[in-house]
Amino acid sequence: MKYQKLGKTDLEVSVVAFGGWGIGGGIVWPDMALAAKDVASLLDEAKDLGINYIDTAPVYGTSVSEKLLGEALKGRRDDFILQTKCSLNWRGDGGNYHYSRDGVTVNNDTSARAVKQDVEDSLLRLKTDYIDSLVVHYVCKTWPVEETMGALQELIKEGKIRAVVLSNSQPADLEEYSKYGHVAAVQEFFSLLSPFHGYDYFDACTKYGTTFQVYGSLEEGFLTRPDFVDKEFPAGDVRGKLPWIHEPIKGAIHNLFDEVLTPLTEKYNCSYANLIQAWTLKQYPNLSLLTGFRRAETMRDTVKCFDIDLSDEDAKLMLEKAAPAQVPVLDK
């Protein structure tokens, strides 16, 4: 495993981070229900592989992911750098309508009051008295950044959080938040199929010493096998809402596998996921590879991506051949 500092903080995090959305299940990840003991085994495996960085959010399974992790972390909380999120909540005490899912209405609220309440709620579910890194899940312009970041800085002083991360944001948001304190990372979608937002963001990350944390680099599995795009997903499943399953993009993804990805997996003797992650790591030096896991096998395979020395030429070829399948902006 490789390690890096998260932004300019002293948090030493593994480059591969454990994404905890899928373990929350619910209507968006309905095909695999995990119990606390399964999550405890996943964390055992993560620890063995050197993965010390965990990402979750209150809304993943509407509290399920946080609660499962809270149980699984009992007695070993300090072994991991734990990251959760604020702003999206279903308390019904304010905020802007964001979505309805799993039978609840979720609002987005970045007011100081809401952010502080989010942290108290997460601390209880995660059974801990501190969160290493807190992500503003959806940056929002309704409340002044000074107010939101002011609350986050107070939480740092109180020892309840140690670092601030922004998500679903723009470079201008990073610039604005950075006026009031350090933003350790931005957590943004970035993949071979939708790389433009990242390319627009890297310069700002360099300017502010901020880590670029990728989510969705495997596109929820679509970049892990040629036939994933042919699967049928139940209503509500996040994977059935992505643009990849519709023509002409679907055909373009098949071509990408046939013409480039399959030959390159043979050349480098690696899995598709390894090839994609090796490509992703090559795009920016201070990159955090946040990957969703629900099975130990996929975690074990993922860490092999560091063994691949992907050539500049092959990385360029992958990007060129992905062009017909790419979309500019994704909303997950």
Ligand SMILES: NC(=O)c1ccc[n+]([C@@H]2O[C@H](COP(=O)([O-])OP(=O)(O)OC[C@H]3O[C@@H](n4cnc5c(N)ncnc54)[C@H](OP(=O)(O)O)[C@@H]3O)[C@@H](O)[C@H]2O)c1
């Ligand atoms: N800030 C935001 O708005 C936001 C949005 C989306 C995601 N996120 C965060 O980012 C994390 C990652 O995103 P994601 O989970 O949506 O998608 P992802 O990482 O692109 O894909 C996760 C899927 O890839 C599979 N996978 C992982 N490694 C693999 C391997 N080596 N071989 C084959 N399959 C492999 C996993 O399989 P198994 O399930 O079988 O293990 C899982 O189904 C989330 O869990 C969440 O923590 C944040």
